[in-house]
Amino acid sequence: MERARLSYLQIHPKDNVLVALRDLPKGFVVDFEGKRFALLRDVAAKHKFTLGPMDKDAAVTMYGVLVGRLNEAVEAGELLTTQNLRHAAEDFRLGQRKLEWTRPDVSAFAGRTFNGFHRSNGRVGTANHWLVIPLVFCENRNVLTLKAALEEKLGYRVQTKDYGSEVDELILRYRKGASVEELLGVDLSSARTSSDSKRLFPNVDGVKFLNHDMGCGGTRMDSDALCGLLAGYITHPNVAGATILSLGCQHAQASILRAEIARRDPQFDKPLYIFEQQVEGTEQELMHKAIKATFAGLTLADKQQRQPASLDKLCVGLECGGSDGFSGISANPALGYLSDMLVALGGSVILAEFPELCGVEQELSDRCIDEATAERFMHLMKTYNAKAEADGSGFYMNPSPGNIRDGLITDAIKSAGAAKKGGTSPVVAVVDYPELANSPGLNLLCTPGNDVESTTAEVAAGANVVLFTTGLGTPTGNPIAPVVKLSTNTRTYERMPDIIDLNCGTIIDGEETIAEAAHRILEYVIEVASGRLKPKAVQLGQDDFIPWRRGVSL
Missing domain, CATH: 3.40.50 (Rossmann fold)
Known part of the structure; x- marks a missing residue:
């Protein structure tokens, strides 16, 4: 039984599909809550397979919400693909306020501070x-x-590598008559580095x-x-x-x-x-x-000099890019727990990327602090999607080829996992681009799902630190706010250590709980906000800046 739990996961009790936590071969026997069946095909890690037989047009549920409908009837143990599953999401409407939430224990951070730059208007910078x-x-x-x-x-x-030395080496080989094959085989690993x-x-x-x-x-x-x-x-x-x-x-x-x-x-x-x-x-x-x-x-x-500031002066932007099938069960929930911690401490959190909230609109609108805020969120979502559809690119087209290869085969699957970054606290404000979104609590900011456009907007809205989850890897940074990259899986973290700061694959590997990961991340954020640690994007000078044109950008 222990081995089965490590092999696959049911994210929510209502889900009728399971997520493979490692590569599972065809014929692998699944034994889950009284159901026993063999996989009909190989299922790669991060991908999903059916928990029982399902009819054509049947609803597929993940994270407890509708994420798609079947294009054909399937048996238990069938791999979900873009061929047999299409995007679908529940409609949404103004509902009852659901503002109750469980505040996490933040006693370990009570009275903690970071060293920041105090401005005359009361805001505090994490850099200057x-x-x-x-x-x-x-x-x-x-x-x-x-x-x-x-x-x-x-x-x-x-500080950067001086790649001119590699070019010099290739020029030398070329002048000596090296063939194309020989040029392609030259070892260029000994690049010089220039210092600050x-x-x-x-x-x-x-x-x-x-x-x-x-x-x-x-x-x-x-x-x-x-x-x-x-x-x-x-x-x-x-x-x-x-x-x-x-x-x-x-x-x-x-x-x-x-x-x-x-x-x-x-x-x-x-x-x-x-x-x-x-x-x-x-x-x-x-x-x-x-x-x-x-x-x-x-x-x-x-x-200006750094001085102590309480943690309620933190405004954290939440971002994801190069997402994979583990994003919604490791790094994103860890950020969701951290979001709730920051809200409990009096800080501000910004959740953006509206195309990646498709399918969870009802939950988020119900969490809005009042009906006017809920109606504003629903209006922005409907208006944005209608404009996208008018231009031939509705939210359903949001998943990238990389997302799909790694298990996010509908926008609703991607969105349900992406929304986990926002935790469970009430939504205190819904803000349209490019306004401020730094009220204490959870803020929703209308931006595209494009990584750099969204990060650019979150910083303009007030984020003085950005936490960026990625399954496939991305170098994204920002000119003025430190961007901390968190890997959803250990393999990507180990393969791309030059651009990723923290590993949340420990959750998948069973080495750490979501709460433990959130505590570790917040400790890291305090060090970054104090200038004692530089995230990889800062070290690399990854100063990405792209304003959003209000035409369609997903």
């Missing part, structure tokens, strides 16, 4: 960055020129140069949203100040940016320098003023 941002894509080159002038001189060049130069401003974690392809030429809605997003970054507690480059004639005007900043922080008092190229004239004049202003601003930013 200076931003250089273009208001329009026309200024991207000038931003890169500033980066070339400032980054290495000030000591902010990220000493920072001139030790209390400034970085000067971050953000580029994008928006600000003009698109809809006014997109340019206004861009200004809101950039205002979210400028007012973010991890940011000490900013230099803004504008062409002058674009849709995303500096006046709109200032108005968005005032909406988020009416008493905004950070140094902010805005330069318009059409006013300054020559590139040299623009560069001289921008360099002087940025350098002067950095001297002010360097006066």
Whole structure:
């Protein structure tokens, strides 16, 4: 019996399918709660198989909710595939409030603090960055020129491998007449590494140069949203100040940016320098003023120092990408438990990626603190999905090829597991992109499922740390907020140690409970928030930044 429990799992008592926890061969005998049958096909780890015979169009249930319907009749022990299962999810409507939840024991973290940067508006940063941002894509080159002038001189060049030495080796072999096969077989494992130069401003974690392809030429809605997003970054507690480059004639005007900043922080008092190229004239004049202003601003930013802050000053963004069939039973539930812990401690949590909440709308809307909040959530979900369907890409098309290969074969299966990141506490706010979503408690933020677009939005909404679960592996990071990567399985953690920080495969391996993993993760978050640990994305300088165009992006 012990071996059977380690081989497969029923996630919820209502489920009529089981999840393979390891590769199971055809003919493997399943013995589960009085039912005994043999698998009809090989079932790879993370994939699902039926618990009993089922008719065509029968409902398939996982996590206690409808996740699909069968395209054909099947017997017990049949592997679920994209051929025999199609996406299906329950409809949702305004229901009764279900606000009761079990607060986890957080006594181990009572009175704990992290060392952060205290801002005048009461928010606390987990880092201290200076931003250089273009208001329009026309200024991207000038931003890169500033980066070339400032980054290495000030000591902010990220430690990287010097892959030029590998190219030199290939050039040498080629000139000696090496064949294509010989070139492909060259060992390039001995790459040199360049080191960080000493920072001139030790209390400034970085000067971050953000580029994008928006600000003009698109809809006014997109340019206004861009200004809101950039205002979210400028007012973010991890940011000490900013230099803004504008062409002058674009849709995303500096006046709109200032108005968005005032909406988020009416008493905004950070140094902010805005330069318009059409006013300054020559590139040299623009560069001289921008360099002087940025350098002067950095001297002010360097006066900030880390000081203790209570854990209720943490605002954690929850993200998943490269998900697999273990995401919903290891890393995501661990984040759900941690989410409940943070809420119990008075902190803030942001759950986003609305296409990946398809099928769990009823549960989340019932958890909304009042009917108005529930109605806002349902409206955003229906409007978003309707727009997606109008463009030929409804939520049902959300799973990626990698998701499907690793067992997430319908959007509802993927969503039911993704929603586990949000724990069980009440939803205190539902927020549309690109607004703030940092109220104490669980916040729902409307974003796409695209990893970088969603992470970009969560940070603009106030997340000062992002916890990112992945089954397949992803390098995603953010320019100003540390992104902690958590693997859903041990194999990926061991295969990609350069980009993944923590392993939640210990839950699958039976080495750790979900609660124990959540405690371990929160301890790590405190170290990261205090600047004592740098997640892999920070070490690699993985500064991913993609604003969301409100057209369809899943």
